[in-house]
Amino acid sequence: MTPTVTGLRERKRGRVAVELDGEPWRVLPADAVVRAGLAVGRGLDRDTARELAREVRRARALAQATRTLATSGRSRRELDRRLARAGHSGAARDEALATLDRAGLVDDARLAESRAGVLARRGYGDAAIRADLRRRLIGAETAAEAVTALEPELTRVRRLLTGQDVTPALLRRLAGRGFSRDTLDELASSFAQEA
Numbered sequence: 001m002t003p004t005v006t007g008l009r010e011r012k013r014g015r016v017a018v019e020l021d022g023e024p025w026r027v028l029p030a031d032a033v034v035r036a037g038l039a040v041g042r043g044l045d046r047d048t049a050r051e052l053a054r055e056v057r058r059a060r061a062l063a064q065a066t067r068t069l070a071t072s073g074r075s076r077r078e079l080d081r082r083l084a085r086a087g088h089s090g091a092a093r094d095e096a097l098a099t100l101d102r103a104g105l106v107d108d109a110r111l112a113e114s115r116a117g118v119l120a121r122r123g124y125g126d127a128a129i130r131a132d133l134r135r136r137l138i139g140a141e142t143a144a145e146a147v148t149a150l151e152p153e154l155t156r157v158r159r160l161l162t163g164q165d166v167t168p169a170l171l172r173r174l175a176g177r178g179f180s181r182d183t184l185d186e187l188a189s190s191f192a193q194e195a
Contacts, residue, residue, distance in 0.1 A: 002043040008033065020044060028052070029059035054091070061088040061096035069100070073111045076101075077137035112138045112146035120150050123160050128178020153183045161187075 007019030014030045018038065032055035036048060044052075064086055065079050074082070076097060083093045100106040112133050119129045126147050133143035150156070157179055164170065171184050 002045050005038055005040055005042050005044060008038065008040060028056055029063070032056045032059040057089060057092040058095045061092040062099055064088070065096045065100055066105075069105055073114065074106075075108045075111060075137045076106050077139075079106065081137065108138050108142050109145070111136070112142050113149060116143075116146040116150055120156055123156075124177050125157070125174070125179030125183065126150070126153050127180060131178065153179060154186055157183060157187055 003020040003025075005018060005020060006022050007017070009017040009019070010030070011017055011027055015027050016030045016033045017027045018025045018033065032052065035055045036052035038044075038048070038052065042048070061083050065083060068074055068079060068082055079100070080093055080097060083096065084090075088096070097106060115133060115136065116129050119132060124132075129147055129150075130143055133146065134140070138146075157174060161170070166188055171188060174184055174187075175181075
């Protein structure tokens with residue numbers, strides 16, 4: 001005998017308490033209940049139960065991805081990897097990421113541009129910025145476009161060093177912050193010409 005939905009009661013935080021045959025059954029995400037088509041008086045047959053389970057998995061993956069994005073920007077690949085580690089199925093991950101894409105919440109190009117700008121303002125060179133974007137699982141082409149859009153490295157480092165003497169120790173520190181050998185050589189030679 002197929003159980004029948006006898007009650008749907010709204011709960012806090014987008015949840016719905018589902019009642020089957022007059023007995024409390026489960027509290028589920030509201031969007032999963034709606035997408036599965038549950039309604040009072042409808043039987044919970046095998047196909048509907050499968051659809052509901054699929055929607056619950058999708059809703060859980062989406063909720064976790066949204067919580068992850070709330071703490072800081074993440075690339076699409078990084079979000080997918082985190083969801084996979086949390087045990088979400090490939091289909092649930094794909095649907096959650098597609099929903100976030102449609103909402104404009106996952107945009108690797110925007111993330112790369114923003115992160116590159118922040119690091120450039122903090123005094124990092126192009127190599128360090130590319131390495132950071134790679135750690136965030138942003139594609140090489142997208143990362144390259146973000147770095148190319150920045151002000152030239154030499155201009156950034158000159159502004160950073162306004163009023164400072166260029167010493168070997170300073171050049172080593174700048175190399176450690178990802179500035180290229182060409183930029184540092186140009187900086188050293190221009191300083192030598194000024195002296």
